[in-house]
Amino acid sequence: MNPLLDRLQPYPFQRLKALFADARPDPALGHVDLSIGEPKHPTPDLIKQxxxxxxxxxxxxxxxxxxxxxxxxxxxxxxxxxxxxxxxxxxxxxxxxxxxxxxxxxxxxxxxxxxxxxxxxxxxxxxxxxxxxxxxxxxxxxxxxxxxxxxxxxxxxxxxxxxxxxxxxxxxxxxxxxxxxxxxxxxxxxxxxxxxxxxxxxxxxxxxxxxxxxxxxxxxxxxxxxxxxxxxxxxxxxxxxxxxxxxxxxxxxxxxxxxxxxxxxxxxxxxxxxxxxxxxxxxxxxxxxxEAHVEANRAAYRAKFDALVPILAETLGVSRPDAAFYLWAKVPDRFAGDDAAFARAAFEQCHVTVLPGSYLARDAHGINPGAGRIRLALVAPLADCIEGAKRLAEFAA
Ligand SMILES: Cc1ncc(COP(=O)(O)O)c(C=O)c1O
CATH class of the missing domain: 3.40.640.10 (Type I PLP-dependent aspartate aminotransferase-like (Major domain))
Structure with a gap:
């Protein structure tokens, strides 16, 4: 087989699975997944028809x-x-x-x-x-x-x-x-x-x-x-x-x-x-x-950013991005830049999945530019996003 295949890196979600392998989140808390950038709003009927x-x-x-x-x-x-x-x-x-x-x-x-x-x-x-x-x-x-x-x-x-x-x-x-x-x-x-x-x-x-x-x-x-x-x-x-x-x-x-x-x-x-x-x-x-369905889609994302940015601004240093549906948040100082440790702790203690920023970047020129950050994908329903954000804000405070 092509030896170049050996040079492929594990996908961030594989690494996340390994990171959470023996984590035991509180089952009383419903899971909120903010890790995968998969759109979850309904597919418009005109496509299905x-x-x-x-x-x-x-x-x-x-x-x-x-x-x-x-x-x-x-x-x-x-x-x-x-x-x-x-x-x-x-x-x-x-x-x-x-x-x-x-x-x-x-x-x-x-x-x-x-x-x-x-x-x-x-x-x-x-x-x-x-x-x-x-x-x-x-x-x-x-x-x-x-x-x-x-x-x-x-x-x-x-x-x-x-x-x-x-x-x-x-x-x-x-x-x-x-x-x-x-x-x-x-x-x-x-x-x-x-x-x-x-x-x-x-x-x-x-x-x-x-x-x-x-x-x-x-x-x-x-x-x-x-x-x-x-x-x-x-x-x-x-x-x-x-x-x-x-x-x-x-x-x-x-x-x-x-x-x-x-x-x-x-x-x-x-x-x-x-x-x-x-x-x-x-x-x-x-x-x-x-374009009507696209405008409705944008409005749904805008509502999520309007709700979440104030909840997370102070504790995770977020502000509204120019575009797209991610928050590129900073992990609190007490984690000393260890985004994977933060993601693991947030999963165990809040039952919220976030993606460590360092998994989305490579070490280059002396740093990993994703280190100390996490990516939150605002794809879950609004109420779930708000619930997840509140738990994260409390945990990060
Ligand atoms: C930056 C970027 N490019 C491309 C894609 C691929 O999207 P698709 O193949 O669904 O068009 C994604 C999917 O998450 C993405 O984040």
Whole structure:
């Protein structure tokens, strides 16, 4: 078997299971799970109805490129959402089976190992673990750029040595970020585009949380490119219905951007065998065409942040993030930065599951930027989130 598989790291939830293996929480307290970022609001009926109406789609093999109707729905959505010229649905958009598989497979399709050096894939740190696994299995070397509070949780590009930039073929960015919720500004995009122009790397922009926001819709990469007068060269965007439309089980998203890159990615995908079923495509097109359910979804998250931030602000140092559905909280001083110890104690004493921040990051440049933090995913029902927050606040006080 492929020896690169040995380089994959255990998933944060595996590590959490091991951490809690012999923990005995008080059974009198109902369990509140704030650890997994899986949307829990109801999937809208329009998605379910479209699936039912398109059962006939089971009778054909779908094409990897997907149906024109879905690609048109996505192109229209992109143009409306980001106030950009409508991307070409035939060459600048590809449906994918959720952004996870696309983030992974795009790296397999794009990394070139035949340049006489080990290619580098740059990842923010902390980060969504698929970036790292994708880099490792593509035979590239992951390079982690820390995202710290003092830089608004944006990657510190200035810390990357030139020798690393020279080998860098792809840079992942995640805006809104998981776990920090931080959104890239136009200046952040300008800086990243300049680096891409200088060093020739592809920008892979993970935007799967783009629709969970509070005050203003996050800037997207395609929008930033337009505002800065650029084309889509070396830029690909990954988006998804999982969070926007509460449909993580639908496995539906898209990749949009540089047509030349997408043509190669499409070739790869025809072999990879990742075509979307026609009924999922119909449901996805219906979802991208509707905003009412997305607004209701946002309102439900906003209510959770409005309720939880005041409960936790003092004890866990939280404030409302720019976007997404996470709180990136600080563990109390008495834990001396040991986020895993805090998570374990909170599980045992409050029966609340939170994710240690250090599990979402790697030791890089002398620190683990997730250390001393925990991630709270506000996906449980409002009442459960409030109950969990109250218990955590009392425990942390
Ligand atoms: C940052 C980030 N990117 C991508 C994904 C993948 O989502 P999906 O494959 O459901 O689109 C997730 C899921 O939690 C995520 O947190």
């Amino acid at each position: 479209a699936i039912i109406a398109h059962f006939g789609g089971l009778e054909q093999y779908p094409a990897t490129l997907g149906l024109a109707d879905l690609r048109h729905a996505i192109a229209d959505w992109l143009s409306r959402r980001y106030d950009i010229a409508r991307p070409n649905p035939d060459s600048e958009i590809l449906p994918v089976l959720g952004s996870r598989e696309a983030l992974f497979s795009f790296v397999q399709a794009s990394i070139d190992r035949e340049q006489g050096y080990t290619p580098v894939v740059i990842s923010p740190n902390p980060f969504y673990q698929i970036y790292e696994g994708a880099a490792l299995l593509a035979g590239a070397e992951p390079y982690y750029v820390n995202c710290l509070a003092e830089q608004a949780f944006q990657p510190d590009w200035a810390s990357v040595p030139d020798a690393v930039w020279r080998r860098t073929q792809l840079v992942f960015v995640c805006s809104p970020g998981n776990p920090t919720g931080a959104v890239m500004t136009l200046d952040d995009w300008r800086a990243l585009f300049e680096l891409s122009d200088r060093h020739g790397f592809i920008i892979a922009s993970d935007e799967c949380y783009s629709e969970i926001w509070f005050d203003q819709p996050p800037l997207g990469a395609l929008q930033a490119a337009k505002l800065l007068g650029r084309d889509k060269s070396r830029l690909v965007v990954f988006s998804s219905l999982s969070k926007r439309s509460n449909a993580p089980g639908l496995r539906s998203g898209f990749v949009a951007g540089d047509a030349a890159l997408l043509a190669r990615f499409l070739l790869y995908r025809t072999y990879h065998g990742s075509a979307m079923s026609a009924m999922v495509q119909a449901a996805s097109a219906a979802a991208w065409r509707d």
